[in-house]
Amino acid sequence: MSTEAGIGVMGTKLGMMSFFEENGTVVPVTVVGFREGNIVTQVKTASTDGYDAVQVGYRRVRDKKLTKPEMGHLQKSEIIPLRHLQEFRLQSVEGFEAGQKLVFDELFKEGDLVDVSGTTIGKGFQGGIKRHNFKRGLMTHGSKSHRALGSIGAGTTPGRVYKGKKMPGRMGGTKRKIRKLKIVKIDNDLRVVMIKGAVPGKPGNLLRIAPAKIVGKNIPKN
Structure with a gap:
């Protein structure tokens, strides 16, 4: 303290x-x-x-x-x-x-x-764009990734998601x-x-x- x-x-x-x-x-x-x-x-x-x-x-x-x-x-x-x-x-x-x-x-x-x-x-449960100011994906040219978070890490190594990763969750309060x-x-x-x-x-x-x-x-x- x-x-x-x-x-x-x-x-x-x-x-x-x-x-x-x-x-x-x-x-x-x-x-x-x-x-x-x-x-x-x-x-x-x-x-x-x-x-x-x-x-x-x-x-x-x-x-x-x-x-x-x-x-x-x-x-x-x-x-x-x-x-x-x-x-x-x-x-x-x-x-x-x-x-x-x-x-x-x-x-x-x-x-x-x-x-x-x-x-x-x-502000309740919010996505990565509002919570962490991420950019959105393309809205045209065949893109199917708009407001989704995308990849959050490699597969085999480390085979897990690092703690503290910026992801959707409760915002504010x-x-x-x-x-x-x-x-x-x-x-x-x-x-x-x-x-x-x-x-x-x-x-x-x-x-x-x-x-x-x-x-x-x-x-x-x-």
């Missing part, structure tokens, strides 16, 4: 729009909103858990939406029922305590670079991280933040926002 450059938060993707800067430049941005949550639910230390990390909870739900072990874990620290729990592994956990609320504009400011993680849109995206605007009245560029997932998906890792600045070179 890699170490984060700093504590982060979770948010909900709301969609994309165009943002006009003061000089008139149009910037495509992703709008991220925040539901109730981003509360520290547990502080892990090297002496108790073997590593230093801060567990954060997000999105309040009804009690019956959680299992008894999940409810017991949150009630231990007298915290409201929260749907999502994620850890941010840090070099130091000093200054954090259970029940502490994390506010976005206190952790980040406009112009900061962040790493955004999420689950990409699932995987975890992805987009690094070093710029925070364009923080709107405290609407409780949203605008991040330059596109992020994984469709509107309504959970996003994990953490400070961007920059070697030599907030991450040691070794």
